[in-house]
Amino acid sequence: MTTDKRERILKAAIKVFARDGFFLAKVEEIAKVADVATGTIYLYFENKDDLMISIFEEEMLPIIEHMRQELTAHESATDKLIVFINQHLNLIQDHPDMAQLMQVELRQSSKFLHGYEGTRFREYLAIIGDIFKLGQAQKEFRDDINPSIFKQVLFGAVDQIATNWTLSKTKRIHLAASAQQISAIILRGVAKQ
Amino acid sequence: MTTDKRERILKAAIKVFARDGFFLAKVEEIAKVADVATGTIYLYFENKDDLMISIFEEEMLPIIEHMRQELTAHESATDKLIVFINQHLNLIQDHPDMAQLMQVELRQSSKFLHGYEGTRFREYLAIIGDIFKLGQAQKEFRDDINPSIFKQVLFGAVDQIATNWTLSKTKRIHLAASAQQISAIILRGVAKQ
């Protein structure tokens, strides 16, 4: 029960930000969900912005770390890519609130989070770029594709599938099936012939 | 100069919403940019929400129409897909404000625009799905890819490229080059072998 108060606030903020969006989310509501007083939040975070940034900075860390762990288990870039896609969609399925934040709020954070650049997000994207470069080095992937563009293409594709699933009320869509389809398209698309 | 006042407000709103985001955008600022009085906005629109919705509903129409026009000029689904990608990124380049809105704000609009479903956006997505189905019928594309998933994959890829370009301050990236790369990946990915 008496888990770390800071962590409780962070979890509550993820839930409320994901549900209501940054602007419609009320600090008092976050406090209520976290079961702390409003003022307590300001003992652990500078302000509402800082709370949002902290979510990205701190909650993305274990996600990225976990992803890296999974990827090291495979040698081929092709396998790594498959794992990445599956892994990402698993994450979405397991942490839909966090997913919602990453997808929607992060994209416009630069608007309201004064000068925040979203470094963790970039780190995450970089993983894809690195896999692709590895794939090119290992002669698995075509040379005429720019890794920087590829990472955006893949992330965009996966993210759109995720967004759609997140926004769908019923959640009847099978993310595993979608993952397979994405891999089918992208892998053939970049494979060295 | 003295164009339709309604249109002037709409254009101003696009600019301000794109720059500041829906919540940080001030109605008074929109009025200032449109060079009308604050109250005038409420002669043409119910409220701030309605202004946002009207942008999507009315400004997306010519965009979709223009896209459809371009597509009819080609027979093969492959060519249509190439055109779609190029066309979309051209649009982004020519109407960066509108692009920004479509990419970011629209995605979270369901949050604050009470029950707004974004039908125009769906129409836009449907175009891709239809091209893909045509491609399958014309034996250009693989049969084992679900058109509904494909439309998301392609849109997600293109949109991510667009988002990245939109958010980049310098705009040094060549969207035309990106378009070529996306086509290179996706078309080989879905081509019937």
Added chain:
Amino acid sequence: MTTDKRERILKAAIKVFARDGFFLAKVEEIAKVADVATGTIYLYFENKDDLMISIFEEEMLPIIEHMRQELTAHESATDKLIVFINQHLNLIQDHPDMAQLMQVELRQSSKFLHGYEGTRFREYLAIIGDIFKLGQAQKEFRDDINPSIFKQVLFGAVDQIATNWTLSKTKRIHLAASAQQISAIILRGVAKQ
């Protein structure tokens, strides 16, 4: 149809002010009811305040005149009083909008009608005072009652009955019966024994 435009506005204002109250009444609504343009109202009246004041000043005139006419038909102050009560409640029944204004809005007009003193209303009250003085002179009424207080007591009594009737949705109450009861109480109350 094309009656005097000024009169049409005045009648519309009575209706709308009575229905909505001075503050909730919109000038545009008055214009709509009068079937004129908003700006036209300002050709005939200084502003919203002036419109309200003009109602009292001009619409009360015929009412007072009519009352005076009826009263001259009787000699005895007792009869005059009975006529006054009946006549006033008749007026209420026939001009409920005007009645509503006199009862409610006039009482607080000093609040929002800068320095308006309601002279017509005072004239109306004076009629009662004059009848009472006559009654005292003609030895019909007690001498120990102050005419100024009496006029308020009678008007208050009649007005409260009227207010209650006006506010009642069903209007089932018979104002004629009420008039008889008021007369019964007041006349015996002031009669010289």
Added chain:
Amino acid sequence: MTTDKRERILKAAIKVFARDGFFLAKVEEIAKVADVATGTIYLYFENKDDLMISIFEEEMLPIIEHMRQELTAHESATDKLIVFINQHLNLIQDHPDMAQLMQVELRQSSKFLHGYEGTRFREYLAIIGDIFKLGQAQKEFRDDINPSIFKQVLFGAVDQIATNWTLSKTKRIHLAASAQQISAIILRGVAKQ
């Protein structure tokens, strides 16, 4: 000084509503008079309407209670009526702000206070009706007078005197003398001969 903040706001609202009227009263002004911040008012009351309704609901209670207390000290309905009249005018004299509200604003409250029926006011009126019925049962008052009409006649008379006194700038009029005159008229008017 540091009395209950809610009470302070209520008192300030009575003063400002009485002075300026409901519509001209500014929430910020009420806050200033109550010596609290604007937002504080909304911690204790839903909105401006609720503030007005709360005044009637909560401030009328002790008034009615006090009136009832005074009335139980007398057996005869005649005495009760005299006490009621004196007591009411005393109240007006001691709480002129509250009186002003009851007289003027309450009457039109149905206009702006969505569906508010003013139950406390009716309770107050019922007291008079009950005294009159008692007087009829105790053979003090005439049988041919409808108690429901009588309560309006008496209240109207007393209220008009009160309104006049409230609106008079100088307040030179002696309410005690007026009370005696009202009693003189009404009591003889309803007395069983």
Added chain:
DNA sequence: AATGAATGAGCATTCATTCAT
């Protein structure tokens, strides 16, 4: 550290009034 009542700057919206046609 924790609380939550209090703060007050900030903003969407309204509507009496004006004025170009």
Added chain:
DNA sequence: GATGAATGAATGCTCATTCAT
């Protein structure tokens, strides 16, 4: 005279943040 689109000052209410306890 008549119009009604345009104006913009004015205000109720919200909510991130503070601070006395």
